[in-house]
Amino acid sequence: xxxxxxxxxxxxxxxxxxxxxxxxxxxxxxxxxxxxxxxxxxxxxxxxxxxxxxxxxxxxxxxxxxxxxxxxxxxxxxxxxxxxxxxxxxxxxxxxxxxxxxxxxxxxxxxxxxxxxxxxxxxxxxxxxxxxxxxxxxxxxxxxxxxxxxxxxxxxxxxxxxxxxxxxxxxxxxxxxxxxxxxxxxxxxxxxxxxxxxxxxxxxxxxxxxxxxxxxxxxxxxxxxxxxxxxxxxxxxxxxxxxxxxxxxxxxxxxxxxxxxxxxxxxxxxxxxxxxxxxxxxxxxxxxxxxxxxxxxxxxxxxxxxxxxxxxxxxxxxxxxxxxxxxxxxxxxxxxxxxxxxxxxxxxxxxxxxxxxxxxxxxxxxxxxxxxxxxxxxxxxxxxxxxxxxxxxxxxxxxxxxxxxxxxxxxxxx
Ligand code: S3P
Numbered sequence: 459x460x461x462x463x464x465x466x467x468x469x470x471x472x473x474x475x476x477x478x479x480x481x482x483x484x485x486x487x488x489x490x491x492x493x494x495x496x497x498x499x500x501x502x503x504x505x506x507x508x509x510x511x512x513x514x515x516x517x518x519x520x521x522x523x524x525x526x527x528x529x530x531x532x533x534x535x536x537x538x539x540x541x542x543x544x545x546x547x548x549x550x551x552x553x554x555x556x557x558x559x560x561x562x563x564x565x566x567x568x569x570x571x572x573x574x575x576x577x578x579x580x581x582x583x584x585x586x587x588x589x590x591x592x593x594x595x596x597x598x599x600x601x602x603x604x605x606x607x608x609x610x611x612x613x614x615x616x617x618x619x620x621x622x623x624x625x626x627x628x629x630x631x632x633x634x635x636x637x638x639x640x641x642x643x644x645x646x647x648x649x650x651x652x653x654x655x656x657x658x659x660x661x662x663x664x665x666x667x668x669x670x671x672x673x674x675x676x677x678x679x680x681x682x683x684x685x686x687x688x689x690x691x692x693x694x695x696x697x698x699x700x701x702x703x704x705x706x707x708x709x710x711x712x713x714x715x716x717x718x719x720x721x722x723x724x725x726x727x728x729x730x731x732x733x734x735x736x737x738x739x740x741x742x743x744x745x746x747x748x749x750x751x752x753x754x755x756x757x758x759x760x761x762x763x764x765x766x767x768x769x770x771x772x773x774x775x776x777x778x779x780x781x782x783x784x785x786x787x788x789x790x791x792x793x794x795x796x797x798x799x800x801x802x803x804x805x806x807x808x809x810x811x812x813x814x815x816x817x818x819x820x821x822x823x824x825x826x827x828x829x830x831x832x833x834x835x836x837x838x839x840x841x842x843x844x845x846x847x848x849x850x851x852x853x854x855x856x857x858x859x860x861x862x863x864x865x866x867x868x869x870x871x872x
Contacts, residue, residue, distance in 0.1 A: 502532055503526065568589050
């Protein structure tokens with residue numbers, strides 16, 4: 459099977475195409491609600507972004523100085539990546555804009571991105587709770603060295619993009635390595651990006667080349683089907699052409715540690731990313747321990763891993779994952795409450811959770827809390843023979859994986 463294009467790379471491909479000099483062709487772009495949010499904001503900033511639902515999306519870049527102030531609020535929908543990365547771009551471009559979003563996004567923390575942008579000389583106003591609406595007034599920015607308290611690729615990327623567009627040097631130190639798509643994609647477009655351990659810096663150069671992108675399949679979307687196959691709820695599955703960037707496939711490493719059969723096909727380089735197929739088959743699964751150092755590489759997959767853990771023998775314990783509380787929902791609370799509602803044994807930790815697996819049938823209704831990954835993770839658990847799970851709002855899958863329910867119906871074993 460194939461899964462849709464990678465969400466992180468799709469956001470960046472559109473943004474960097476709009477900022478590049480010349481024509482960029484994007485193949486395999488994810489066409490989902492979150493990417494529509496990025497496209498909509500870029501259009502409001504003057505970029506010409508064609509409809510996203512074609513095999514090849516062609517963008518004529520405006521160059522690093524080409525964006526203009528929007529006439530209305532920038533609605534980022536449900537998308538944290540759109541908000542934080544575009545805030546960096548707006549600040550760097552010296553523009554004035556107000557970012558808004560849905561209830562889930564509006565509750566999410568924006569100080570983490572406001573503070574470094576302010577330290578560069580932008581003015582940023584947040585709602586009292588530290589979230590949206592967020593007004594960004596850019597200006598001539600100065601360079602910055604920033605030590606981020608949170609391991610966040612979005613914060614790192616916002617600072618790098620602000621530096622790129624304002625043409626000032628920036629250096630970001632992270633507490634743990636996070637996904638490095640921004641760095642790889644900037645480098646592929648001629649920007650001077652240097653990485654030294656957990657520090658990444660941008661050296662001004664005042665240009666960004668146009669580049670074509672072949673977006674690989676999203677390993678975060680693939681994880682749901684890897685989980686389905688690991689649970690024996692489908693035939694063994696080969697998922698073609700996903701990004702196997704080591705900072706993205708922590709969940710596949712964990713599934714293997716739980717006992718699932720996980721093997722990779724030959725990998726190929728594609729626009730600075732390694733791409734390969736992965737084949738997953740079932741086996742007796744056992745509980746595992748997941749600690750802080752592993753979390754960034756599987757942060758989005760923890761809902762799925764917790765659902766798999768509910769069918770594994772013994773205890774699974776996740777710590778160092780407090781970031782889960784500020785995703786599209788408080789995922790620690792949402793996972794544990796939903797597992798319990800189905801009759802599974804789970805408990806919250808301040809920075810993680812504990813799940814004790816069993817093979818008794820799980821039955822009940824799951825609340826998605828406007829969170830696509832909660833909907834899909836419990837959809838996988840519901841596909842296991844003997845379970846009977848109703849998802850209150852399955853439509854949220856469209857945020858990152860619009861064809862998820864069709865794909866699940868096709869591959870689950872009846
Ligand atoms: C993303 C970074 C992560 C991840 C999100 C996508 C990105 O968020 O959870 O789904 O594309 O940079 P944080 O930067 O908040 O960890």
